Amino acid sequence: MSDVPSAEIWITIAVLAITTAATRAAGPVALGGRTLPPRVTRVIALLAPALLGALVVVLMLGSAEGGELEVDARVLGVGAAAVVLARGGTALPAVAVAAVVTALARALLGA
Amino acid sequence: MRGVNILGHPGVREGLRLGLPYALASLILGISFGVIAEPVIGPLAAIVMSATLYAGSAQFAATAVLASGGSALAAIVAGVLLNARYGPMGIALAPSLRGGPLRRAAIGQTMIDFAWAASSRGGGRFDPAFMVGASMSAYPAWVGGTAIGVAAGDEIGDPSALGLDAIFPAFFLALLVEGELRRGRPLVAAGLGSLIALALLPLTPAGVPIIAASVAAVVAGVGRSEP
Numbered sequence: 001m002s003d004v005p006s007a008e009i010w011i012t013i014a015v016l017a018i019t020t021a022a023t024r025a026a027g028p029v030a031l032g033g034r035t036l037p038p039r040v041t042r043v044i045a046l047l048a049p050a051l052l053g054a055l056v057v058v059l060m061l062g063s064a065e066g067g068e069l070e071v072d073a074r075v076l077g078v079g080a081a082a083v084v085l086a087r088g089g090t091a092l093p094a095v096a097v098a099a100v101v102t103a104l105a106r107a108l109l110g111a
Numbered sequence: 112m113r114g115v116n117i118l119g120h121p122g123v124r125e126g127l128r129l130g131l132p133y134a135l136a137s138l139i140l141g142i143s144f145g146v147i148a149e150p151v152i153g154p155l156a157a158i159v160m161s162a163t164l165y166a167g168s169a170q171f172a173a174t175a176v177l178a179s180g181g182s183a184l185a186a187i188v189a190g191v192l193l194n195a196r197y198g199p200m201g202i203a204l205a206p207s208l209r210g211g212p213l214r215r216a217a218i219g220q221t222m223i224d225f226a227w228a229a230s231s232r233g234g235g236r237f238d239p240a241f242m243v244g245a246s247m248s249a250y251p252a253w254v255g256g257t258a259i260g261v262a263a264g265d266e267i268g269d270p271s272a273l274g275l276d277a278i279f280p281a282f283f284l285a286l287l288v289e290g291e292l293r294r295g296r297p298l299v300a301a302g303l304g305s306l307i308a309l310a311l312l313p314l315t316p317a318g319v320p321i322i323a324a325s326v327a328a329v330v331a332g333v334g335r336s337e338p
Contacts, residue, residue, distance in 0.1 A: 004151060004152060004177045004178075006153075007183075008177065008182065008183040008186075009152045009153070009156050009177065009183075010156065011183045011187075012173055012177065012183045012186045012187055012190070013152075013156060013159060013160050013163065013164070015183075015187045016160075016164055016166075016169060016173060016186075016187060016190040016191070016194075017160075017163035017164055019187075019190075019191050019194065020164050020165075020166055020169065020190075020194045020197070021220060023191075023194050023195060023197040023198055023201070024197045024201060024216075024219040024220050024222045025201070025215075025216035025219045025220065026197075026198055026201055026219075027197075027198060027199070027200070027201020027202040027203070027204060027205045027219065028201050028204060028205050028208050028215035028216060028218060028219040029212045029215055029216050029219070030202075030205070031202055031205035031206070032204075032205040032206070032208035032209075032212075032215040033208060033209065033210065033211070033212070033215060036206065039332070039333070041206060041235065042235075042296075042332045043328050043329050043332035043333070044202055044203055044205070044206060044235060044328070045203075045234060045235020045236075045332075046235070046296055046297060046300040046327070046328035046331050046332045047199050047200070047202060047203035047235075047300075047325060047328040048203050048228075048231045048235065048237075048297075049287060049292070049297040049298075049300040049301035049304065049328075050300040050301060050303065050304030050324050050325060050326075050327035050328040050331070051196065051199060051200060051203070051304060051321060051324055051325065051328075052228060052231075052283050052286060052287050052301060052304075053287065053300070053301035053302065053303075053304035053305035053308070053324065053327070054304045054305060054307065054308035054320060054321045054323075054324030054327075055224060055228070055279075055280070055283045055321060056280045056283045056284050056287065056305065057305045057308040057309050057312065057320070058308050058312065058320055058321055059276070059279050059280035059283070060277075060280040061309070061312060062312055062317065062320070063317075064168075064171050064172055064175055064317065065172075065175060065317060066172075066312075066315065066316045066317025066318065066319070067313065067314070067315065067316060067317075068312070068313055069312055069313050073274070073277070074276055074277045074280065077274055077277030077281065078277055078280045078281050078284060081277075081281035081284060081285065082284060085284065085285055085288045085289075086288075090285070090289070091282055091285035091286065091289065092132065094281055094282075094284070094285045095132075095278050095281045095282050095285065097281075098274065098277040098278060098280075098281030099273065099274035099275060099277055099278050099281075100274060101274070101277070102274030102276070102277035103272060103273050103274035104274075106271070106272055106274065107272070
């Protein structure tokens with residue numbers, strides 16, 4: 001065990017469990033099950049591509065701590081996946097190529 | 112939800128089945144969380160955290176804050192910032208949900224990045240049953256993986272050597288290319304969302320770039336109507 005006090009650990013877990021559940025429930029409870037104005041619906045429909053684009057960038061170039069760009073072997077792996085997709089490949093081969101290329105780049109280049 | 116009947120739903124079963132390859136990735140990421148978290152917060156807390164949060168990035172971030180000597184408050188802020196993306200993700204999902212508020216809240220609990228993204232059907236529609244199934248196939252892998260990592264500790268090498276951290280960005284890219292980018296506005300939203308995230312990545316705490324990318328949906332959505 002580390003020297004992190006036990007109370008700090010369990011308070012962190014309890015508060016995060018509650019806030020995570022509340023955040024996951026918020027959108028479905030507030031906006032689900034009713035008809036929204038067309039303009040609102042149109043913006044909501046565009047949240048998926050906007051958030052997916054951001055997730056690609058953050059997972060490819062971000063670090064766990066945040067506040068920095070971290071260019072490493074992931075870029076090569078995701079780039080290789082992009083080539084597979086551009087040539088008409090589907091998600092599963094693209095993902096497999098991404099993992100293999102990233103692992104090889106780490107092994108060979110130490111990136 | 113309808114309790115035990117849930118596994119009889121064809122959409123749930125499809126999600127369970129198609130989620131399996133990614134459940135394997137969750138297993139290995141869960142193992143790496145267990146390995147990293149056990150020395151910081153102890154074996155029981157690591158497993159309880161995975162079982163009650165089911166949110167990888169927030170768990171890694173909160174644990175990293177505690178490991179570096181940060182307070183519970185700092186760890187909570189880091190975790191809340193990372194999980195705030197479930198706000199806009201849940202808003203995107205909401206129009207596709209049927210039933211009362213309790214049922215909708217319960218379905219919202221199965222929201223993890225991968226299952227949410229994989230259940231997107233383009234044009235703003237989602238298949239909630241598929242999301243529930245895909246999330247259910249990854250949950251035991253995530254919690255069980257954490258337990259394995261806790262038990263195995265240092266015996267296991269560095270999982271990043273397997274290139275697993277490239278799996279999810281590649282998967283989300285594939286979903287964008289396959290499902291979302293057929294028409295004008297989604298392309299603008301995805302491009303702008305990526306640029307916002309890229310611009311904020313070096314400047315803000317983790318989590319903020321993804322939430323801020325929601326602005327791209329508003330910008331792309333309020334322009335003049337398509338011809």
